[in-house]
Every structure is written in structure tokens, then in C-alpha cells.
Amino acid sequence: MDETATYPKHDRSTIRRLRDRAKYDFATVHAIFSAASIVHVSFLPTDPSMDPFPTILPMLGAMGNFANPTADAATEPLDFYIHGHASSRLMKLPGSxxxxxxxxxxxxxxxxxxxxGIKLALTPFNHSCNYRSAVLHGYANLVTDEDEKNWAMHVVTDDVVPDRWNNSRVPPTKAESQSTSVLRITIVSASAKVNTGPPGDDRRDLQDDDVTSKVWVGVLPVWEHIGPPIESKTNKVTSVPRxxxxxxxxxNSSREEYALKVASEKI
Amino acid sequence: MDETATYPKHDRSTIRRLRDRAKYDFATVHAIFSAASIVHVSFLPTDPSMDPFPTILPMLGAMGNFANPTADAATEPLDFYIHGHASSRLMKLPGSxxxxxxxxxxxxxxxxxxxxGIKLALTPFNHSCNYRSAVLHGYANLVTDEDEKNWAMHVVTDDVVPDRWNNSRVPPTKAESQSTSVLRITIVSASAKVNTGPPGDDRRDLQDDDVTSKVWVGVLPVWEHIGPPIESKTNKVTSVPRxxxxxxxxxNSSREEYALKVASEKI
Structure with a gap:
């Protein structure tokens, strides 16, 4: 593997348990962020001596490299962009x-x-999940350059639904743009953890006929499904665009395929 | 509404933007935690002057009240339980x-x-999502009472798949129990945010025939789907138990129904 295309192993991002599931390469980390519909963003309390709790917000976001917009996600460094209403708490924190x-x-x-997937073993102790998870740590800053901001809004929109930006009313009006803020997160460390395959069981349970005759073992495959588009009353485009x-x-079919594949096969 | 069945509005949990989407009642908050397959847990760095980043871990967990196990989730206070391997970082933090x-x-x-759901409006600025999100803040402590720990492992397992605990090999062996840790999170504040219905658009866009004739508007309903169970090679139970x-x-059908309903209807 190209060493330049992996995140450095920092103490905070090094996976210690079940290390065979750990990944640090750009390709895996970036692909998981790209595939997840929603990300969770956490930040520290303003004054931990007054209020000790971190905060988590569910957000939309996208990987991208403004200076090099055609960067290959598998081999080149990327930033992470999130957007929100200019008056929202998180958007006002950086620089304040x-x-x-x-x-x-x-x-x-x-x-x-x-x-x-949900992995159902003979005993609850060996239950597990098939999953792909990635975490990044970085510094968030408000994007002030208009070109970068417009580009980032485009990238975040198309990360949810490809090509939606150019198929909607763009560019944003001045008022729309002013009431949207974009944060660029410069990544300093990241890691991923991936689990696949059928559940594992202990030999003693597998050899116990009383147990194996009663307990169903296998995987319930799980994926995020998108159902039939429901048009608004105001919609005037008669058929759903291609x-x-x-x-x-x-x-839908690639997600189903993946969930079914990893239900029976360790990859 | 019964005031005792709502979380107090603390500054950290008060939703300021889009307040009509905010909820603080036990019923809404507890239902969202119960419906979510995976939760994200965030905690502070050990020494923020050395390493300033919070950490997020994806976890399984469940609401419950050990002293009052049949507590009504809609009206009675609950704790939140998470479990993990005894040697994992998060499990070793409380009390250390x-x-x-x-x-x-x-x-x-x-x-x-x-x-x-994904709400597709005429302009990216009015794009949004249908979602149910809940956040809680609380103090996590290691469960040391054996009865509470066993009860919590049962509750967390059945929160993923109802009745799975009693349909698998239980109780855990001493070694299994010793290598599992359970944290009880005492909730001090919580809130939820729920968005439903079709996308909203600005009058100026709705009156612009050039725009409405080109841009499809509506909702792509989204839900977590469970596919056909895939048995392990070691499985000896011939048909999938009822x-x-x-x-x-x-x-599957209740999630599909909900996603389709809120795609066209604000509830």
C-alpha cells in the first residue's frame, strides 16, 4: 500500500481491540464517509468547568478538495465539509x-x-454486527471564500443525491447564500473499522446439540433503502427524472448486494 | 402534557433553530432511542491541553429502569445502558x-x-430531510451489581432483536460475563428534533414556470430495511423461528409505512 495514502496512526485514532477490523487508508475512510447519509459531529463544551458534556449533532457533509476538485478519493488527501444555517450554534463556534x-x-x-447486518450467534456474548464505521478528528473553520463556499454547497448537495445541484434552481440567491454557512474540517487523524461475515461461535456451544438444535444462527442483512419517490403537490415534472x-x-441494489454478500462471506 | 414526563430544558439541550421541530417529552425521546439500531456516544479527551478532540464511538444500547423494569417509557424516567468488551477504552474510563x-x-x-426521507425542493437551499433525532447528556458509570448487569445485557440484546436473549444460549458463562462491561448512563438532559412532510419552497420559485417545469420536487422516502435471514453454515434450526x-x-412494514406517510404529510 502507498504509505502516503493512509492516515497517520495517532494515539486517539488507533484501534486497539479487534485490530483485524481496523483500516487507516484513504480509500476505506473516504468511501465510508461518502456512503453514509448522515454523519455525527461532536465538539467540546465551551467551558467544561461549567458544563462538562460534549455535544453531538447529526449533519449532512461531504469529502472534497477545493484546490484539487478532481482529487482521487482513494489516494489523495481530502477535507470534510459540513453546512448549516448561519445562525446555528455550530456554525458560529469556529473563530469565536x-x-x-x-x-x-x-x-x-x-x-x-x-x-x-445483525449477526446472531448461539450465545448473546458472540452476537455482533456487520458494519462499516469511520471517525475523523480535525479542525473546523468557517469558509469565507465565496468560490469555495459555492463549490462546497454544490459538493454537499450532490453527496446526498448525485447531480441534484445542476438539476435544481441554482445559483443560490444572495440572501440564500448569506444565510448558509459552510465549515471546512481539516483532517488531522482518521480511522475506520469494518466487520463482515457470519457470526463466530465457541467450540463448546457448537458441540452442544441441546444448544444448536434450538438456536437459529446467521445474519439478518440490513441496508438503507430508498422507496418510491413521492411527488409534492406543487411538482410539475410529470415523470421522475432519470x-x-x-x-x-x-x-438500492448495490447496498442490498453488499449486505447479502457480507452476511455469508468475510471480506 | 404531564410536566413530570418531560426532560427539563437545559441550555445545552434547548433547540433554538426551527423550534417547531423540538420535543422534550419522555415518549418522543425514548421512542427514538428505542428505534435507532446504532447510537453514537461522545466523550471528552482525557487531557484537552494535550489532545483537544472529543471522541465518538458507534455503540449498541437500550433504555431501561432496573429498579422498575416495567416502567412505562412514555411517562417514567429511564437510564441508558451500553455494553462492550471489558478491555475497551470507553468501558474503562468511568471511575478511573x-x-x-x-x-x-x-x-x-x-x-x-x-x-x-430526502426532501427535494426547487432550490438546494430549501432541501432538507425527514428525520427523527434525539440527544441525551448524562453521567456514565460502570454497573457493578451482578443482577443489574445481567438484566442490562438482556435488555440491550432484546433491544436489537426482541426475545433473542431467551432464544439463545443463556445465562452467560462466568468468563463471558467477566469480559463484558456495562455502563449505566444517568440522564441529566435530553431533547429530540423531528421533521416530517413535503419540502417547502419560496413563493418566487413556485411562481417561476422556468423553474417548476424543470425541477422535480418531492420526497425520497428512506428506511432501514432488514433483508432475508442468511443462515450460517453451522445453523441446525431448519426454519427461521417465528x-x-x-x-x-x-x-420492515412499520418503517416503510412511516417513511411513506411523512413524505406527504406533516405530522
Whole structure:
């Protein structure tokens, strides 16, 4: 593997348990962030002595490299972009006095998780899940360059539904753009954990006929399914456009295929 | 509404933007945690001056009240339980010197999010999602009472697949129990945010025939689907037991029904 295309193993991101499931390469980490519909963003309390709790917010976001927009996600470094209403709490934190002693930006952790199956073993202790999960740590900063901001809004929109940006009313009005903020997260460490295959059981349970005759063992495959598009009352486009229907079809079948494959096969 | 059955509005959990989507009642918060397959748990760095980043871990967990196991989730207070390998980092944090100045336990934030649909409006600015999300803040402590620990392992297992505990090889062996740790999170604040219905558009876009004739508007309903059970090679139970098949069928159809309903209807 190209060593330049992996995240450095920092103490905070090194996976210690079940290390065979750990991955640090750009390709795996970036693919999981790209596949997850929703990510969870965590940040520290403003004053831990007053309120000790971190906060988690569910967000939409996308990987991208503004300076090199055609960067290959498998081999080239990327930033992570999230957007939100300009008046929302998270968007106002970077650069404010609330970030404390971090001129690099607001320290955040972002997690992307896909559940691919429920592994039912003979005993609850050996139950597990098939999943793909990735976590990144980085510094979030407000994007102030108009070109980068417009590009990032485009990238985040198309990360949810490919080609939607150019198939909707764009560019944003000045008021729309002003009321949207974009944060660029510069990644300093990241890791992924992937589990696949059937459940594992202990020999003693497998050899116990009383147990094996009663307990069903296998995987319940799980995937995020997109159902038939439901048009709004205001919709005037009579048939669902192909960029939507073909993407949905392809996404549903590839997710189903993956969940079924890893239900029986360790990859 | 019964005021005792809502979480107090703490500054950290008060939703300021889009307040009509905010909920604080036990019934809504507990139902979202119960419906989410995976939750995300966040905790602070041990020494923020050395490493400023919070951590997020994807986990399985369940709501419950050990002192009152038949508590009504809609009206009675519950704790949140998570479990993990005894040697994992998170399980070793509470009570250790790493928790710092918090005799109440390890301060954590837990998020549960369900994506119910992608709302496609005329302009990216008005794009949104249908979702149910809940966040709780609380103090995590290691469960040391054997009865509570066994009960919690049962509750967490059945939260993933109802009735699985009693339909698998139980009780755990001493070695299994010793290598599993359970954390009880005492909730100090919580809130939920729920969005439903078709996308909203600005009048100016709706009145622009050039725009409405080109842009499809509506909702792509989304739900977590469980596919056909894939038995392990070691499985000796010839047909899928009813507690599994009927639960899967009911879960799939109720999730589909909800996603389709909120695609066209604000509830």
C-alpha cells in the first residue's frame, strides 16, 4: 500500500481491540464517509468547568478538495465539509471566543456509520454486527471564500443525491447564500473499522446439540433503502427524472448486494 | 402534557433553530432511542491541553429502569445502558483517574438518529430531510451489581432483536460475563428534533414556470430495511423461528409505512 495514502496512526485514532477490523487508508475512510447519509459531529463544551458534556449533532457533509476538485478519493488527501444555517450554534463556534485556545480552528470529531447486518450467534456474548464505521478528528473553520463556499454547497448537495445541484434552481440567491454557512474540517487523524461475515461461535456451544438444535444462527442483512419517490403537490415534472431514478435503483441494489454478500462471506 | 414526563430544558439541550421541530417529552425521546439500531456516544479527551478532540464511538444500547423494569417509557424516567468488551477504552474510563473531576461519572453525550426521507425542493437551499433525532447528556458509570448487569445485557440484546436473549444460549458463562462491561448512563438532559412532510419552497420559485417545469420536487422516502435471514453454515434450526420472522416483517412494514406517510404529510 502507498504509505502516503493512509492516515497517520495517532494515539486517539488507533484501534486497539479487534485490530483485524481496523483500516487507516484513504480509500476505506473516504468511501465510508461518502456512503453514509448522515454523519455525527461532536465538539467540546465551551467551558467544561461549567458544563462538562460534549455535544453531538447529526449533519449532512461531504469529502472534497477545493484546490484539487478532481482529487482521487482513494489516494489523495481530502477535507470534510459540513453546512448549516448561519445562525446555528455550530456554525458560529469556529473563530469565536468560544473555541478557546485553538487558533487552528474548532476541534471536532465526525463519525460515519453504516449498519450492514445483525449477526446472531448461539450465545448473546458472540452476537455482533456487520458494519462499516469511520471517525475523523480535525479542525473546523468557517469558509469565507465565496468560490469555495459555492463549490462546497454544490459538493454537499450532490453527496446526498448525485447531480441534484445542476438539476435544481441554482445559483443560490444572495440572501440564500448569506444565510448558509459552510465549515471546512481539516483532517488531522482518521480511522475506520469494518466487520463482515457470519457470526463466530465457541467450540463448546457448537458441540452442544441441546444448544444448536434450538438456536437459529446467521445474519439478518440490513441496508438503507430508498422507496418510491413521492411527488409534492406543487411538482410539475410529470415523470421522475432519470438522474434520480437510475441513482436510486443503483444505490438500492448495490447496498442490498453488499449486505447479502457480507452476511455469508468475510471480506 | 404531564410536566413530570418531560426532560427539563437545559441550555445545552434547548433547540433554538426551527423550534417547531423540538420535543422534550419522555415518549418522543425514548421512542427514538428505542428505534435507532446504532447510537453514537461522545466523550471528552482525557487531557484537552494535550489532545483537544472529543471522541465518538458507534455503540449498541437500550433504555431501561432496573429498579422498575416495567416502567412505562412514555411517562417514567429511564437510564441508558451500553455494553462492550471489558478491555475497551470507553468501558474503562468511568471511575478511573481519567474521568477527572467528575465524581458523578463520565460525562457523555449519546445521539440516536433515524433518516426518514430526502426532501427535494426547487432550490438546494430549501432541501432538507425527514428525520427523527434525539440527544441525551448524562453521567456514565460502570454497573457493578451482578443482577443489574445481567438484566442490562438482556435488555440491550432484546433491544436489537426482541426475545433473542431467551432464544439463545443463556445465562452467560462466568468468563463471558467477566469480559463484558456495562455502563449505566444517568440522564441529566435530553431533547429530540423531528421533521416530517413535503419540502417547502419560496413563493418566487413556485411562481417561476422556468423553474417548476424543470425541477422535480418531492420526497425520497428512506428506511432501514432488514433483508432475508442468511443462515450460517453451522445453523441446525431448519426454519427461521417465528419470533425473528414476525418481528422482521412487522419492523420492515412499520418503517416503510412511516417513511411513506411523512413524505406527504406533516405530522
Amino acid at each position: 471566543e468560544l473555541t478557546g485556545d485553538h487558533p487552528e480552528g474548532l476541534p471536532v470529531c465526525v463519525a460515519a456509520t453504516l449498519l450492514d 438522474y434520480l431514478s437510475s441513482w436510486m435503483q443503483e444505490r | 483517574e481519567l474521568t477527572g473531576d467528575h465524581p458523578e461519572g463520565l460525562p457523555v453525550c449519546v445521539a440516536a438518529t433515524l433518516l426518514d 419470533y425473528l420472522s414476525s418481528w422482521m416483517q412487522e419492523r
